[in-house]
Amino acid sequence: MDVQPTSSPPSGPIDERRARAEQTFWEMAAVLYRRRRFILGTTMAVAVLSVVLSLMMPVWYRASTRLLLPEGSGSGGLSAMLGDLGPAAAALLGGGGGDTDRYFSILSSRRVLDRVVSTFDLETVYETTDSETPRADAIRLLQDNVEFVIDQEYGFIAVEVYDQDPERAAAMANFFVEELNRVNSELLSQNAANYRRFMEQSLRETEAALDSALAALQRFQERHGVIDLPTQTQAFLQNIAALRTDVLQAEIQAEVLRRQYGPDNPRVRAMQDAAAAAQTRYEAAFQGSERMLPVPQTAVPELARQYAKLQQEVLIQGEILKFVRPLYEQARFDEQREKMAVQVLDPAVPPERKAKPKRSIIVIMATLSAGMLAVLFVLLTDWWRRNYRTLLERLTTMASSQP
Numbered sequence: 001m002d003v004q005p006t007s008s009p010p011s012g013p014i015d016e017r018r019a020r021a022e023q024t025f026w027e028m029a030a031v032l033y034r035r036r037r038f039i040l041g042t043t044m045a046v047a048v049l050s051v052v053l054s055l056m057m058p059v060w061y062r063a064s065t066r067l068l069l070p071e072g073s074g075s076g077g078l079s080a081m082l083g084d085l086g087p088a089a090a091a092l093l094g095g096g097g098g099d100t101d102r103y104f105s106i107l108s109s110r111r112v113l114d115r116v117v118s119t120f121d122l123e124t125v126y127e128t129t130d131s132e133t134p135r136a137d138a139i140r141l142l143q144d145n146v147e148f149v150i151d152q153e154y155g156f157i158a159v160e161v162y163d164q165d166p167e168r169a170a171a172m173a174n175f176f177v178e179e180l181n182r183v184n185s186e187l188l189s190q191n192a193a194n195y196r197r198f199m200e201q202s203l204r205e206t207e208a209a210l211d212s213a214l215a216a217l218q219r220f221q222e223r224h225g226v227i228d229l230p231t232q233t234q235a236f237l238q239n240i241a242a243l244r245t246d247v248l249q250a251e252i253q254a255e256v257l258r259r260q261y262g263p264d265n266p267r268v269r270a271m272q273d274a275a276a277a278a279q280t281r282y283e284a285a286f287q288g289s290e291r292m293l294p295v296p297q298t299a300v301p302e303l304a305r306q307y308a309k310l311q312q313e314v315l316i317q318g319e320i321l322k323f324v325r326p327l328y329e330q331a332r333f334d335e336q337r338e339k340m341a342v343q344v345l346d347p348a349v350p351p352e353r354k355a356k357p358k359r360s361i362i363v364i365m366a367t368l369s370a371g372m373l374a375v376l377f378v379l380l381t382d383w384w385r386r387n388y389r390t391l392l393e394r395l396t397t398m399a400s401s402q403p
Contacts, residue, residue, distance in 0.1 A: 028379060035378040039371065046370030047363060054359040060162045062355035063169035065177055065348040067157040069099055100150060103157065103180060103342065106187075107148050112179045113139045120172060125163075146176070156345060166350040173348035180342060199331045203324050210317035250275030 032039065106112060116122070117138045123129050128137040145162040159176045163169035254271040262268070 031378060031382045032375065035382075039374040039378060042374040043367060043371040047367040050363045050366035051359075054357055054362045057357045057359075058164055059354045060164055060356045061166040061169050061351045061353075062160055062162050063166065063173045063348040063351055064158055064160045064346075065173045065344060066346040067159065067177060067180075067342040068345050069103075069155075069157070069342060100157070103184070104148055104150075106180055106183050107159065107176060108143075109183075110139065112176070112183060113142055115179055116172060116175060117142060119175060120168060125168075146172075157342065159348075161348070162355060166352070170348040170350045177342065177344060177347075195331050199324065199327050203321075206317060206321045206324050210314065210321055213313040213317050216313075250278045 114135070117135065122142055123134045123138045126138050126141045128134040128141070131137050147158075147160040149158040149160065150156075151158065159173050161169050161173040161176070163172065250271060254268060254275050257265065257268040257271050
């Protein structure tokens with residue numbers, strides 16, 4: 001007996017959903033095929049229109065100049081002389097590690113933008129003369145048409161200017177660089193002038209303090225007859241030792257003669273007088289009558305302290321003067337030195353190719369957008385045509401069911 005094959009039962013809701021999705025897909029494909037002329041026509045019309053509009057758009061050119069930060073930017077020799085004094089002195093002179101931020105701030109400042117607007121008559125170029133704020137509007141449009149870019153990999157700054165005239169675009173880019181160097185030089189000169197005045201005042205105060213210390217030392221020397229207290233003290237002590245030796249020698253000889261010849265011998269009396277004279281000179285030296293150190297011995301410690309204090313002040317002011325004078329001279333040099341903010345690696349030249357509009361991108365994007373919108377419109381209108389009666393019936397039912 002032959003066995004008849006049996007059909008497998010349906011796999012349930014999954015097959016139903018798959019079949020329904022496949023049916024929906026073919027229905028949508030059929031709708032798109034029926035409305036293919038509308039879709040293609042709309043897409044082609046938008047494509048042609050986008051071509052026409054892109055051709056009518058004004059052409060913009062981009063001129064670019066590349067800049068390098070100069071080596072040792074900042075205040076040059078003065079910053080190098082300051083060395084380890086800390087960031088405050090470098091900040092005062094416009095130096096330090098923030099050169100790039102400084103240059104970006106100068107380039108984007110209203111001061112520079114206003115100069116560019118005035119130099120190239122951008123109020124007329126941008127047609128803002130009839131507005132209520134022509135200069136402000138021109139500056140705003142200029143900000144939209146200029147870019148300042150830093151290349152982290154190669155370490156250069158780029159100034160990019162967009163304009164409808166390639167010659168003007170290049171001239172504006174180069175003018176931005178000129179203004180950067182000019183304004184930066186003015187600011188650094190002002191800072192250097194302020195620092196020079198500060199150093200000049202410090203120099204004058206140091207010189208006055210040194211003169212005052214020298215005058216006080218001179219008055220001390222004149223009043224006490226002291227020129228070089230340590231040397232004089234050493235010589236004085238040596239002289240005291242010699243005087244004391246003379247006294248002892250005279251006393252010993254007088255005693256020897258007295259024992260030998262008796263106290264009334266003329267030679268004994270002469271030697272006793274010599275010993276007394278030596279003792280008198282010795283005591284007088286202690287009382288300050290010695291020219292080598294014409295001060296009492298008891299006053300020597302206090303005089304030494306005063307002398308050391310005066311000498312210390314002279315030495316301190318002298319060292320300060322040695323430090324301040326070169327800084328002052330360098331500040332005078334930096335005030336007069338012309339400073340370049342950046343070095344031009346590639347000056348801007350009139351571009352030969354346009355930068356915008358990107359007509360091909362505009363046409364492609366407009367065409368694709370039109371095609372997708374046309375497909376979406378066809379599918380939505382077909383869905384509405386097939387379901388609007390059902391929607392109306394549901395809305396009517398819902399409205400009637402409400403009290």
